[in-house]
Amino acid sequence: MAKQKMTRAEKSWIMYDVGNSALVLLATSVIPIYFSSLAPDGGVVVAWSYAETVASLIIALLMPILGSIADMKGMKKKFIVGCVGTGVVATVALGIPTSAMAFLVIYVISSVALNSSMVFYDALLVDATTDDRMDEISSQGYAWGYIGSCVPFIACLLVVLNYDALGIGLQTAMQIAFVITAAWWLAFTIPMLRDVQQKHFKPREEHAVSRAIKGIGGTLKEMWANKAIKFYMIAYFFYIDGVHTIIKLSTSYGTDLGISSTQLVLALLVTQFVAFPSAIIYGRLSSKYGTRRMLLIAIAAYFGITLFAALFLRTATEFWILAILVGMFQGGIQALSRSEFGKLCPKKRANEYFGFFDIFGKYAAILGTFLVGTFTALTGNSSLGVMSIAVLFVIGFVMMLKVPAREEAAE
Template identity: 70%
Template sequence: MSMKMTKQERSWVLYDVGNSAFVMLSTALIPVYFATLAEPGSSVVVAWGYAETVASLVLALLMPVLGSLADLKGNKKKFLIGFIGTGAVACAALGIPTHALAFLVVYVISSVMLNGSMVFYDAFLVDATTEDRYDLVSSNGYAWGYIGSCIPFVACLAVVLGGPAVGIDMGVGMKIAFLITAAWWVAFSVPVIRNVHQTHYKPRQPRLMRATFRGLAATMRSIARDRRILLFMLAYFFYIDGVHTIIKMSTSYGTELGIDAVQLVLALLVTQFVAFPSAIAYGRLSTRFGTRRMLLVAVGAYFCITLFAAFFLRSAFEFWVLAICVGLFQGGIQALSRSEFGKIIPKEHANEYFGFFDIFGKYAAVMGTFLVSLFTQLTGNPSAGVLSIAVLFVVGFVLMAKVPAGVYEDGPAR
């Protein structure tokens, strides 16, 4: 199999470069900025966790229906453009609110649009390449997304952290950072919009909404009947919970422990550099050892990472160790989950299936962020919140180990 990518594959990969800039900003700098807007004495972890919970819940409710509509001929790209455009505008507008609640409302909108666009983007994988190259292309998407996002993020850091030296306070610096990120996101969306076209689709039908809901019901029955898809999605539900929670809550958790904001941001930047070669390596290792086996390795590693965070993370040094360990497995577990799912679903229903796939991921994120916020609030100890999600990696590992081996040639029957 050639390691060289086609124009369509490269165009698809570049969208990961574009959207990852906002993912990086929302992971590292936005929670720090939100802490400056929050009321003195309020818990940043609790407020941020509940905001992420709302965003995930809204997305999980919307995407199955929108995904089904996007499977119709010519719709996938229209939905992708709509979500990118709305999300970029909301991202740029994050610099306007000066009150914590108003800021969270705009953030939830931008987060829903970002993650919604990712569902349509993931579904475009089946149009951008062939099944035997899913692991390779998906891994390259995450890898180049990690390294590419560092460019606008470093520019944002220079403005936010270096701004005071030239008279630019943090508020103005963050406004500039939001604009830089939105522009980067839009610019790297152009290739996938221009060069990747929907080749797998459902024919248009009369009584559109009725047909849409009937299609969703058929997909749900198909998932329930197919043991491989059902077990895979259940396993994904549990282990991706921990992954998303660690991504979304790491900076807030570090802030709660009193770790310096600069140390937090720089450590997360190192995560991106470590994740770049690691994600590519994971894609290549999967062709030798199998996708499921590599997923099991990553889930086991994340369980150990969670224990380390709960029991040993107390200083900036431990946060750096944690950031490097996360970088080794983050891209691999996300990329191979996406590509493996793409292999076992009907290609003409990709958006519909990825919509349900996203439900499992987003409801897991609802549970993870909620558990962290709840246990932190009840115990007054952020470590208890982190420890509460460790068991989910165990459940995910056990379920993934039970997924039947083998790949369907034509996807599951509907």
């Protein structure tokens, strides 16, 4: 059977992943290193962990309410416009502060805007494609996001790593990097806003906010009554929380171990290149071996990655090995998690359900960052903090085994 070509809507939906991934990559590599220069007294891992936790808590509180409203006709893209607009301005503003606290405040705003936009973007997957193509399109989104984000990232690196040769200061170099990243994000948002139409929606309601707040409890009861969604959400909460904790804190952990900033950034760039083909391959393997089975393999792999980081990671070479291992599974586990939930949730209430989906882990890495920050603060050993993440993957693996097949859940 000939491979089906992607539609214009599918391609444009994928383009948004290319756009927002530029800030995601910068936030997991260069930004923590720059923040360490603003916080010379130390405590980088702890401060960064708690900043990420605050951002995640804000998203967790907002998304169920905003998601319910966004499910109404024509609202998804309006919310995306608001989030992207706020995020772009905040990203540019990151170059202004000279104190650590002011920088963290603006970073939290940009992080909330970015990750909130991703909730609405994820929910648009059900409008951009069909159930039988969700694994493929979701995987393509992550894949092209990884490789596409390298273009502005390399441009930023050239400026940041050569600021002396360019005759500018580090802050000016970072200001240029933030402008490049914000412009890239904005440019690749336009195709999705133009070509992807909201096909699934609820009728508009009066007093939408109050109704959304009152309806949160009912939605939770519905989700809990659905065995497939219940166990899937519990599994997802734990394993993806661990995944995003590793993504968010890998650079600050490497800095704490004394690995040079250049080695850290270049290794994370390798992660992007490895993740590009890996995400596509993972999506195609899911059609042969099943989405759930591929998710279980990825969860087990991340458990091993966590142990490697905590027990053996001490040098730049070992950080490069870690970066390659993460790249092999990062895109696959994210893409298939998103598409699998898109198949399970009711299409007309996709935003509402994806709002809870993101609370249960995707961009609300509350537990993992809190565990790392707390254990590191209590023991003074960041390796023990990283070790605490392993339990998240164990619980996630066990809970995923309890998720019934979609055919069984339908019955």
